[in-house]
Amino acid sequence: MTFHRAYNFCAGPATIPEVVLERVREELLNWKGRGSSFMEISHRSTDFLKLVFEPARENLKKLLNIPEDYHILFITTGTSHQFAMVPLNFLNLKPHKSADYLHTGVWSGKAINEAKRYGNINVALSTENNRFTKMCSPNELKLDSNASYLHYTPNETIHGFQFHTIPETHNVPIIADMSSEILSRPIEVSRYGMIYAGTQKNIGPSGLTIAIIHKNMAGFANALTPTLYQYQTYIDSGSLYHTPNTFGIYMAGCIFEWLLNLGGISEIAKINQRKSQKLYDAIDHSSFYRNPVQKEFRSQMNVIYYLPTVELDQLFVKEAQNNHLINLKGHKSIGGIRASIYNAMPEKGVDVLIEFMQEFERKYG
Amino acid sequence: MTFHRAYNFCAGPATIPEVVLERVREELLNWKGRGSSFMEISHRSTDFLKLVFEPARENLKKLLNIPEDYHILFITTGTSHQFAMVPLNFLNLKPHKSADYLHTGVWSGKAINEAKRYGNINVALSTENNRFTKMCSPNELKLDSNASYLHYTPNETIHGFQFHTIPETHNVPIIADMSSEILSRPIEVSRYGMIYAGTQKNIGPSGLTIAIIHKNMAGFANALTPTLYQYQTYIDSGSLYHTPNTFGIYMAGCIFEWLLNLGGISEIAKINQRKSQKLYDAIDHSSFYRNPVQKEFRSQMNVIYYLPTVELDQLFVKEAQNNHLINLKGHKSIGGIRASIYNAMPEKGVDVLIEFMQEFERKYG
Numbered sequence: 001m002t003f004h005r006a007y008n009f010c011a012g013p014a015t016i017p018e019v020v021l022e023r024v025r026e027e028l029l030n031w032k033g034r035g036s037s038f039m040e041i042s043h044r045s046t047d048f049l050k051l052v053f054e055p056a057r058e059n060l061k062k063l064l065n066i067p068e069d070y071h072i073l074f075i076t077t078g079t080s081h082q083f084a085m086v087p088l089n090f091l092n093l094k095p096h097k098s099a100d101y102l103h104t105g106v107w108s109g110k111a112i113n114e115a116k117r118y119g120n121i122n123v124a125l126s127t128e129n130n131r132f133t134k135m136c137s138p139n140e141l142k143l144d145s146n147a148s149y150l151h152y153t154p155n156e157t158i159h160g161f162q163f164h165t166i167p168e169t170h171n172v173p174i175i176a177d178m179s180s181e182i183l184s185r186p187i188e189v190s191r192y193g194m195i196y197a198g199t200q201k202n203i204g205p206s207g208l209t210i211a212i213i214h215k216n217m218a219g220f221a222n223a224l225t226p227t228l229y230q231y232q233t234y235i236d237s238g239s240l241y242h243t244p245n246t247f248g249i250y251m252a253g254c255i256f257e258w259l260l261n262l263g264g265i266s267e268i269a270k271i272n273q274r275k276s277q278k279l280y281d282a283i284d285h286s287s288f289y290r291n292p293v294q295k296e297f298r299s300q301m302n303v304i305y306y307l308p309t310v311e312l313d314q315l316f317v318k319e320a321q322n323n324h325l326i327n328l329k330g331h332k333s334i335g336g337i338r339a340s341i342y343n344a345m346p347e348k349g350v351d352v353l354i355e356f357m358q359e360f361e362r363k364y365g
Numbered sequence: 366m367t368f369h370r371a372y373n374f375c376a377g378p379a380t381i382p383e384v385v386l387e388r389v390r391e392e393l394l395n396w397k398g399r400g401s402s403f404m405e406i407s408h409r410s411t412d413f414l415k416l417v418f419e420p421a422r423e424n425l426k427k428l429l430n431i432p433e434d435y436h437i438l439f440i441t442t443g444t445s446h447q448f449a450m451v452p453l454n455f456l457n458l459k460p461h462k463s464a465d466y467l468h469t470g471v472w473s474g475k476a477i478n479e480a481k482r483y484g485n486i487n488v489a490l491s492t493e494n495n496r497f498t499k500m501c502s503p504n505e506l507k508l509d510s511n512a513s514y515l516h517y518t519p520n521e522t523i524h525g526f527q528f529h530t531i532p533e534t535h536n537v538p539i540i541a542d543m544s545s546e547i548l549s550r551p552i553e554v555s556r557y558g559m560i561y562a563g564t565q566k567n568i569g570p571s572g573l574t575i576a577i578i579h580k581n582m583a584g585f586a587n588a589l590t591p592t593l594y595q596y597q598t599y600i601d602s603g604s605l606y607h608t609p610n611t612f613g614i615y616m617a618g619c620i621f622e623w624l625l626n627l628g629g630i631s632e633i634a635k636i637n638q639r640k641s642q643k644l645y646d647a648i649d650h651s652s653f654y655r656n657p658v659q660k661e662f663r664s665q666m667n668v669i670y671y672l673p674t675v676e677l678d679q680l681f682v683k684e685a686q687n688n689h690l691i692n693l694k695g696h697k698s699i700g701g702i703r704a705s706i707y708n709a710m711p712e713k714g715v716d717v718l719i720e721f722m723q724e725f726e727r728k729y730g
Contacts, residue, residue: 041692226479
């Protein structure tokens, strides 16, 4: 069979480990000798619960070292649904019914716009003035100690901007949209009121969101919150109030097993550190490529860079594609190049990209 | 390779045509020579739009003969989300802000319970007293001409109860939850304000809902409706406001192509008619098996029946499984046997089931 997997730098839905796809292919028509696939059985069957759902949940717990007082929820929606679910569930946590939001890019901005429909939203910092490339100074941060929660986006996929420390909120619960960084490095779950993440970057295909929520955070939803927008519903039903995205949960479970086999989060974190470091080094050691992000806030997941001209950006994307390095085009709002190097991007893919970049610079620099 | 696909009668997530699964397996690692799978690319890429999304939408339009003044929406949620979306979007259609609901089983009951949180819900008929096995007489139907809409569930999966005509509402828009019957027979789309259906029975795996909505129905959502609970959002964005369940859309597209290749809805309807008829005949010609549903309302999709004792029901399920006839256990709320014979169940599967039933009756009858 002639077969060529490209190195796929898509920001999401993102590349999936080849061994995981091979496993899916193997199990697709006749899963565990059952005569059907994993996606043709009831979500309430013992097979699904014992062989797919519970192992996925337990393995995620193990990977992220999730404390006992947190619930792990599988929510069958896109991540953007959370932008309404968060305020609907958490604004009532304190009498002021207000929340702090950090505005550090397009995604945190979308969360803010939706939240504003439901309560008093304080934008505690915005880096929009510097096009989301730099952090503001600490004294520009305007946190409210009466806030019900603080929401932020540790990694901004479009801008390649990432927090490497957790904001200090002095007992205000922190809600983090970790869609584009979950499972890429160790996290201290106990510092968060809730973490949520869409699956389409580090956990598999799109169509599922995972939430890790402290048990004291649930039960405060606004009275008119739809049943399936209440975290409490997922807690009470073990995420099985209705038929969930069973393929998505199966895929998440495969990814979790793959990570455990790799050596867990500490191991993938080292690989991610090496991958991003060598790519930023290649950019910084060249005067042809340029990354605009403040060094301490550069993303390990989404590395953006610009060539000297827009024409060269375009040519780069095209020639890269001819060399099986695909989906490198930057987001339309900021242009340039974006190499998304999530967990599933092999280190070899980054090495090949760097070689290609050097070759391209020799040719056109 | 020793390989045996069972005949899988699961009510949902349900069996998927073997040829579709084989296609998925074939395309899983390297789709159309792109070096990636269909679920590892951006939902906004030309590849996804032109080769997955738009063909899926167009083929559904063709299959159901959907008029130009209807929108086809792909919504990344489970079907149960619709139970809140429907009242939130449609109660405001008329000044009374009330709606009529038909209560003909567990699923329509769930829709009613959620809708009651948002407005005046008139249960225009309930067949709960006869355990959802019989229709009430026409004069028991209490429709309200001021209702914003009427909601009903043409096929009740658990009870094997199906409407074979559309209720007459005299200009009150009809909303139908067609999850367990969509694409199984021709429908007159223009009779409906909106049709919605989860994908996990006749369209593929779970995790996606399809809505077919008349253009005049949208834009009336309650002011605090979450952005992704508003049908208008999906209309305005072409169902791409956020990252949708791209695997689900791909699978739906594969199913639509499979149906078109088969000859379309008129052809599958004939097969479904034959499948259910021969199964009901086998039940009716035996005094060992018993179906409790009023004949004119028997479901073509979910055929339920009882053996003389609960012990025999259980033995039947177990021995059937040993004969590669799987997932025949009735819903826990009503017991007995349930054979879900959606589009993807081959006629041969029903033939084998009937043979097994006759053999079982000879042995234990």
